[in-house]
Amino acid sequence: MIAQKFEYTAPKSLDEALHLLASGAKPLAGGMSLIPMMKLRLAAPEHLVDLRTIKDLNYIREAGGQLHIGATASHYEIESSALLRQKCPLLTETAAAIGDVQVRNMGTIGGSVAHADPAADYPAALQALEAKFVLNGAKSERTVSAADFFVDAFTTTLEPGEILREVIVPIDDARTGTSYQKMVQPASGFAIVGVAVRVRQNARKVSFARIGVTGLSNHAYRATAAEKALEGKTPSANDIQNAAALVAQGVDANSDLHASADYRKHLAAVHAARAIKSAISRIT
Amino acid sequence: MATTTTKTETFVGKRIRRREDPRLITGTATYVEDIQMPGMHYAVILRSPHAAARIRSIDTKKAVSAPGVVCVFTGKDTKGVGAVPCGVAMPDLRVPQHTILATERVYFVGHPVAVVVARDRYLARDAADLIEVDYEVLPAVADPEKALAKGAPAVHPQWPDNVAFTYHQDGGNIDKAFAEADVVVKQRIVSQRLVPMAMETRGVVAEWRGADRQLNLYTSTQIPHLVRTIVAAMLGLEENRMRVIAPEVGGGFGSKLNVYAEEALMGYVSMKIQKPVKWIESRRENFTCTIHGRGHVDYYEVAAKRDGTILGIKLKLIQDVGAYHQLLTPLIPQLSVLMMPGLYNTQNIRGDIIGVFTNCVPTDAYRGAGRPEATHGIERMVDILAAELKMDPAEIRLKNFVTKDKFPYPTATGLMYDSGDYATPLKKALDLVGYVKLRQEQADLRKQGKYMGIGISTYGEICAIGPSPATPAGGWESATVKIEPSGKVTILTGACPHGQGEETTFAQIAADELGVGLDDILVIRGDTAVVQYGIGTFGSRATAVGGTALYYALQDLKAKIKKFGEMLLESDDVSLMIGQVIDNKSGKAKTFQEIAGAAYRALKLPPNTEPGLLATRFWEPPNFTFPFGAHIVVTDIDDETGQIKIRRYVAVDDCGNILNPLIVDGQVHGGVAQGLGQALWEQAVYDDNGQLVTGELTDYAVPRAQMMPWIESHHTCTPSPINPLGVKGVGEAGTIGCSPAVVNSVVDALSPLGVRHLDMPLTPEKIWKVVAKKN
Amino acid sequence: MKISGSYNLPVAPERAYQILQDPAILAQAMPGCESLEQIGPDEYRMKMKVLLAALSGQFEGKVRIADQAPPTSFRLIVEGSGRIGFLKGDGLLKLSPPDAGAAGLTVVSYEGDAQVGGTMAAVGQRLIDGTAKMMIRKFFDKLASLAG
């Protein structure tokens, strides 16, 4: 459990970091995914650039009717943010479901999103929230939607030298309810499956539904068929079951020691139904 | 001569906080990893990635010339070092030559192949990657039942049937019992391989002092003296030229009740390079080269009368040995056979063990060592029998218990249960959990299609290991008590506590006996140069055996103190009281300090008395002790996901007299945590090629604090007549009682679906498959 | 570990069969392939660099093609090892026109066994299945783009 030799830089500014990254260095955030891999020598970056020493990457704030979260906001900072609890409870609920206390103290939202572990929790919520990610390179800045960002297992649209600088999520009105339901893999803490639901009702009718699913396949995705099945309905228990059953439809499900593909699909439907019910019940 | 001991403040029996904890929780304890020495070198071990392979060649050239590297050793270099020993002698035991580094072949993933020594550990690790080993990969077998099948790859080519040993034990008349039975129930029960997972991995620092011809070995072990005897012999060193120190040991659970290749290897390296060398096991290594536990496939048959009376028990036990025997490997399943009858009054048993070689890490003692497997088996079988006869599981147990008038009770397996009252803890647990009401609630829930289960396990165990004839290396324990010239008390124990709290409980015993305060007492363990020979800490023995040795040493010392008191007070009627000796007639007193001062100054001595205040005792126990208890677990099953929720966990343990209830609770809690680990989460899974696929904590699910249910811990007290303290031992009770209670509970919950047995771990998917079938 | 699946290539079976055995094309399509040189009839030496998020590993190994039945099936045997572990795969690839019989299309279905060893096997249970699928998907995507 001894990493290969590497250089480490603690830059003060984003520009400095981007400059180093442009010449092949790798960003280090909470280190909760990267460092274990380095210790096992599954990863051997030659140069790490610590993003946590850049003060202006750590913030959670409201601006222009949206919420802006800096890349190095830790899971704990998100979980305990009064602003997010009030204006984006889905994110605080999801953050609180990640791993254990130590991991939440160290891990960051930017690291989790950039790493794109197929079983990570945030991506489900961020899909449901239709989040946007601001990506910066040494000479570029672009904004990518969650729907376009996650490409495959551990694969995103981030280009070499680019970092995820900020996560932007919308502020929902009071007629919106959200919920994140997760089945925990007992060894790692990751999601066997996790389903994030965001529903809006208008006169008891679902006017809008967004469902993000993680853990089930190569990357988190939006279950659009299930969303459509809910929209326009005043959903009965049966409607909810039927919609939930659609979240795993046609998905090439993951299978491992902890859960077979069939079980995962089943769990996705169960957790979707629970999340939908819970989200609706939370609409004030 | 009338002398009495009177005390005002006593400590035994009180919830006293552990005196060892402040250093443990403030990060100031010294573990092997914390030891630094001038000139220290670091070793990294290259291990086989294959489960079975022939080594064609090893090329160490690049590694040797890498920066900072001092040398690289392979099996060719270490041929002169003795083999890692198996401490168990049995007829027909096949013992493969277990060299400290692989020579021609590797037998399991993790098998040590070469050691790189460098001036820092980073350079050593880098250089390990430069060693080129040319392996000819051979077919492997990782499953003991597959290894027994015809045509299976031979783990050791000289033994194509893969049988490591067999063992047979008959008691009573088993054939008659089965012939007379109204019912016979049979079940295959797996007790899966587990990884012991001490928080501190193993580690060794070896320091050879050439000029003194002295080897100091710091190692994370439960048995420093045995390590000294064995490693000295492996290295061809005189035993008194070797000093073994077990500094703070961060958990062992049996995994450090062993002598490992790396202990001798580091001694060898230090002697070669004439410098101190350190090796710290990584967690990855811990998974693949420290012993595993359990690894049974058990075939049970129980014969009974229609009224539930158990007539006889048969067990065919297949023990997954792994590639080698470690110190006690073949002994562990024998403990299972000894425990076969559990708490039940049957005189007919038949136990057959087949030990099987596989291309896996060797198995050996893990918390409970053979007894959890046995208890799991018999407690599952009793439930299966109850279901077959449509009897209540509590009732069938009460019917078959050895009753309390029968002690000492000889078992069909040749044990003599010391004392017991098995019905009382069960009845207490039933009351505490509200059994009758729960059964009503269960009936109501079943009508609603909900699954709730109540699981009972009534366990017994073999503790205070043990009488010397029953152990490979002596079953006694030693203690020295010294009163220093200043009157302070030092205890040297031959046991080697590593988390069990004897620094506190031994001080409690001594404080009460001598009438001094806890702070006047220091307990020292784990250093062969300081402590007289001892056996170590395992098998719930440290207090029952080591504490008894201490007790007798204290009696010797008290007698001597009194003699000095009588002399100084010029009286023949004195009492020992709160740090002083009092003349019962005049009321005059001499403090401990005064007495110690006189004993060491030695201007005048009592008749036939030597100077100094020191006593040493080696105590040989006449028997084991047999604690027991009842655990009841109430579970609710989420039929959509298969998840098990533990609603109640009631433990009523009887470990004899309790010296410190706080420590006993801690032992029960930790034991239950590991029992739950086996019941619900943990499994060492090898694939067909012998790769350990649960080889890290991302896939091997050890219990964490947030996964624990609330444990309601209660006790009954049946003192042991075996030792004057009346204690039995509690280190393993929680683990032994737990897993069958959990599985019985879940099987009970699912019994409306026709479920009779489920193997551990009870993963949600396993449960879901059962529940989904009915839907 | 069992691996199976299928993929549609936008060329006729004969062409599909041909490109699936063309070292130059395979070298381009295999994710991370750095070189593929022929060392015997139907046998190639391969160097590969796997880059997956933070994970990186160099592999060296052999690829062998056997049981050729053009244009319908062949066996592919892959062996590779590197510092982070080793892998062995043995699979049967079957090529057929799609049921609907559309011309210029081939359904490649594959079925086989993969063995993974070393650090990868011990720490990657959660990831191996998904990663294997992804690599296969990437391979066929690239192959499809090179097929025309």
Ligand SMILES: Cc1cc2nc3c(=O)[nH]c(=O)nc-3n(C[C@H](O)[C@H](O)[C@H](O)COP(=O)(O)OP(=O)(O)OC[C@H]3O[C@@H](n4cnc5c(N)ncnc54)[C@H](O)[C@@H]3O)c2cc1C
């Ligand atoms: C025991 C344990 C349990 C865990 N349980 C869970 C769980 O239940 N759910 C869950 O979702 N996660 C879990 N995790 C993962 C955890 O949330 C990680 O913190 C997270 O996935 C990665 O974030 P990090 O800040 O630690 O990133 P790092 O490990 O520092 O980096 C991860 C990768 O992302 C890159 N990177 C980091 N930041 C950026 C950026 N801003 N822009 C571009 N690239 C970047 C790095 O170069 C690296 O490749 C667990 C981890 C551990 C160790």
